Amino acid sequence: MITTAVGLHESVPLSPPFPDTNTRTSGPLGDRRGAYWYWSSEDGRYTGQVIADVYPGGVVRSYYSQLKLRVAMSAHAFVYGDFSLGMSHLRWDDAGLYTCRLYDGAEHAISSSVRLVTVRVTSSRPNPILKGQRVTLTCGVSRRDDLSSVTWTHRDVPLQLTHTRISMTADSQSLTLKSFRQRDSGPWSCHVTLRGSSLSIATHTFNFADERPPLKSNEVEFSQQQPLLVAQPCTMGNEVTISTSRSGTLLFWAGLAVGMAVALSIIGTWSYCHWKRRQDEQGLMVSDPGPSTTGHVQNGEPPEQQSRPGHATPGLTKQDQLLASDTQNDDSYCSI
Known part of the structure; x- marks a missing residue:
């Protein structure tokens, strides 16, 4: 059994070692000999996966995507009798049972296994x-x-x-x-x-x-002590994501409601003053008897009283009187 830390380079040896194979490198069945490594994962998801093999001619191959390019065998394995499997950049899920089978060309296999246990520290x-x-x-x-x-x-x-x-x-x-x-x-x-x-x-x-590093423009700060509500991104040039707390959100909606109430009040006052002005204009038009041809007393009223709103002024047309009435009404009703 081999125990190793995750992320290290590990050479997985055979235990016990195979018999001396140097005397078997020649013969009519030499081209049929080979050494194969099989892997069965610790969690049982994979069983008997071929991950690497080597042949007397020095041909080395690796298989299986998870371990491919991270496992290696010596091309001179049959020369020196070393069939060790080298593994690099070990991962947590590389743990399991590794078995090497050596075929001597006569369909006889010699097997040896080693278990790899991985260890890691997480924060x-x-x-x-x-x-x-x-x-x-x-x-x-x-x-x-x-x-x-x-x-x-x-x-x-x-x-x-x-x-x-x-x-x-x-x-x-x-x-x-x-x-x-x-x-x-x-x-x-x-x-x-x-x-x-x-x-x-x-x-x-x-x-x-010593202190929290400054946030980047596209980062959002989260507190683990109180839940946060994240507003929609606000973009101006570079994208910036703004975060707000629950209390800040309530203040936002309260301010929005007050602003809408003030706006509605202003609009209502403005509408009322213009409505009142139109009513006065209509009253003026109904009570207007038309321009007088003389400068004497009209309807028994002295001339100084004929210039009041709603009465005809000698020498003025109806349009002039309406214009003067609009000016007076604007001063009376529309000063907001």
């Missing part, structure tokens, strides 16, 4: 971590059945649970920092030991930030 928050934030590290092991022990180190120093800021689960696979500080930055390593296997280490490095 509940991305870097950088702000002062006072709560963050949890989790040590994941692809095969828990053979798990023997899990220990943690910070900057290569064994972790001592003497601080109330740090807590750990019973199985030691999860570590929580309740209030992150600058001295908590740096590498945190998970040391995993499986039964019958050597120690494997996976590491996660924290970066500390």
Whole structure:
């Protein structure tokens, strides 16, 4: 069994090794010999997938899209008897049972298997971590059945649970920092030991930030302490997304309602004053007896009273009287 951290380069050896094959490199059946690697995933989704093979002529091939270009065998495998499988950039789901079968040309196969267990450390928050934030590290092991022990180190120093800021689960696979500080930055390593296997280490490095970095123009800030409502994007040149809190949204709608009420009040007042003016114009036209031909008393009224609104003024046409009435009505009714 081999235990390794995710993301590393790993050479998967055969255990136990095959017998010496140098004496078999010649013969009439040499072209029928070959070594094949099969893979069965840890979760059982894939069984017996051929991932690589090699032949005495030095031809090496790799198969299966998930592992293709990440696995390799030596082209001189049949010369030196080394059929190891090299793997690069290991992933979490590369875990499983790897089996090598060597065919000697007489339809006899020699098999050897090795199990690959992957280990990784994940963080509940991305870097950088702000002062006072709560963050949890989790040590994941692809095969828990053979798990023997899990220990943690910070900057290569064994972790001592003497601080109330740090807590750990019973199985030691999860570590929580309740209030992150600058001295908590740096590498945190998970040391995993499986039964019958050597120690494997996976590491996660924290970066500390004194303050929150400024948001980019197209980013939205979310708070985990209170729900947020995100408004529609507002574009002006570059696209900018604006976020607003629930209280800010209520204030927006309240202000909008007040503004609409004021606008309706202004429109109503303006409509009323113009309606009143039209009513006065119609009354003037009904009461107008027409222009007088003399400058004497008309209808028993002295001349100084004939210039009032609603009465005819000697020497003025009806249009002149309406214009004068409009001017007076504008001053009386439409001063908003």
